[in-house]
Amino acid sequence: MDNHEAIAFADKWLVDWNNHDLDSLLAHFAEDVTFSSPVAARMIPGSGGVVSGKAALRDYWTTALARMPDLRFEILATYAGIDTVVINFRNQNGGLVNEVLTFRDGLVVRGHGTYLT
Structure with missing residues (x-):
């Protein structure tokens, strides 16, 4: 992935999140995606913060x-x-976050939400 592709992806990712458009956002993710996040750990009891599969990611x-x-x-x-994009962003609460996304065949197969502590 080159810089132009990474920036284009991040720009689309931002629009989709800020519009709360899950269909458009999830179009970038593989069916067998795995995503981890401390937020998922709080919202999905017993998950350990790991969400597996596109359907489960949609639910989360x-x-x-x-x-x-x-x-x-x-x-x-x-x-x-090489096959990864990191998006450093500020959320609605002013928190600093990095989303680390790994791609295979043009789709995200693994993602990690990481937060400044």
């Missing part, structure tokens, strides 16, 4: 958006790796 994000209807992100930086 639907629940999260219902609990946080004011959710909004602002991208601060985007980093491109």
Whole structure:
């Protein structure tokens, strides 16, 4: 993934999140995606913060958006790796977050929400 592709992905990711458009957002994720996040650990008891599969990711994000209807992100930086994009952003509460996304065949297969402690 080059810098232009990473930035284009992050720009689309931002629009989809800020519009709360889960269909568009999930179109970038593989059916067998695995996503981990401390937020998922709080919202999905017993998950250990790990969500497996696109359907489960939809359920998690639907629940999260219902609990946080004011959710909004602002991208601060985007980093491109070989098959990875890191999106550094600020959330609606002013928190600093990185989303680390690994791609296979153009789709996200693994993601990690990471938070400044």
